Amino acid sequence: MKISSHCADNRKGLADTELAVRLAALSHPARIEILRHLARADSCCCGEVVGRLDLAQSTVSQHLKILVSAGLVRFKADGQRSRYAIDRPALRAVAEELACFASACCVDC
Amino acid sequence: MKISSHCADNRKGLADTELAVRLAALSHPARIEILRHLARADSCCCGEVVGRLDLAQSTVSQHLKILVSAGLVRFKADGQRSRYAIDRPALRAVAEELACFASACCVDC
DNA sequence: AATTTTCATCGTATATCGACGATAAACGAT
DNA sequence: ATCGTTTATCGTCGATATACGATGAAAATT
Structure with missing residues (x-):
């Protein structure tokens, strides 16, 4: 398997921005906790999440x-x-x- | 290999916060680009990075x-x-x- | 010693984030 | 039709992030 074959299209510009957006969504403890909870429950309504997070419903x-x-x-x-x-x-x-970025597998793609 | 064996200590609270902090550092296009450049060059001084990023030196x-x-x-x-x-x-x-988080390998640790 | 180069820090302006309460909207039940 | 439940959105706030130019500090050069 070629290293580049599992690397996403990475002609720059857009790619970096999109990765950044996704990582930003993951870079908050409350959202990580929400994901963890969703992973356990497979599907939740808003109220269930609110019941666990000690945050206001609107938040x-x-x-x-x-x-x-x-x-x-x-x-x-x-x-x-x-x-x-x-x-x-x-x-x-x-x-x-x-992971691809981290292992510098995308150096030349 | 036990699944939990490569999962970091994850007794919550702190763990989520720390992961969030690290991901936050990665969640900016300029910083991703900087890392990409550092990965290629192995080592750079500030000026080299400035020369490529179309951002002010202070930034x-x-x-x-x-x-x-x-x-x-x-x-x-x-x-x-x-x-x-x-x-x-x-x-x-x-x-x-x-990756560990994503694959829900840490559900029970 | 004076100058240049390189970088960090300061101060500032603006934008976005993260939180909340209040309110609106949609739905189900009475 | 009305009421209660559930959720999304609005407005607001303080805090943080991002950017810049200006300034300062340290090292190399002249």
Whole structure:
């Protein structure tokens, strides 16, 4: 397997910005905790998350929105609830992107 | 190999905060670009980085400081220059931490 | 000693983040 | 229709982040 074959398209400019955005979404303790919780429960409504986080409902809603817009969490309306589910492939993708960057495998692509 | 054996101590609270801090250092395009450049050159002085980034010298200096304080870059005075070098093991460690988190390997530790 | 080079720091301006309470909107139940 | 529940959004605030130019400090050069 060629090293570059598992490296995302990395013609710069855009790539760095997008990676940065995704890592930014992950760079807050509350959002990490939310993801951890979603990983356990597979799917949660906002209220469930609020019940665990010692943060106001509006704040949790904001964090969830950030995670959704970063593509790490999926949203689905469910009656008066909102179901949030972790997007495992997306999370893995970010981790792989960072791993690729870290091992300097993308030096020449 | 037990799954938990390569998972960092994760008794919560602190762990999430620390991961968040490291990811925050990585979540800026300029800093990603700086790391990429350091990875190629192995060691750079501030001016070299400034020459490539289209940012003011003071701004670059700030970003370098953030990377150093996050432990991702090492600093060494060298005459009137400042040598900055990427800390590959540290970078790998962050990537592994995120990978561990992503694969939900730390659910029960 | 004076000058130049290199870099860090200071001060400042602006933008974004993270938190909250209050409110609105949507839905289910009565 | 009304009420309670659930969630999103708005407005606001303090704090932090990001950028810059100007200044200062240290080392090399003249």
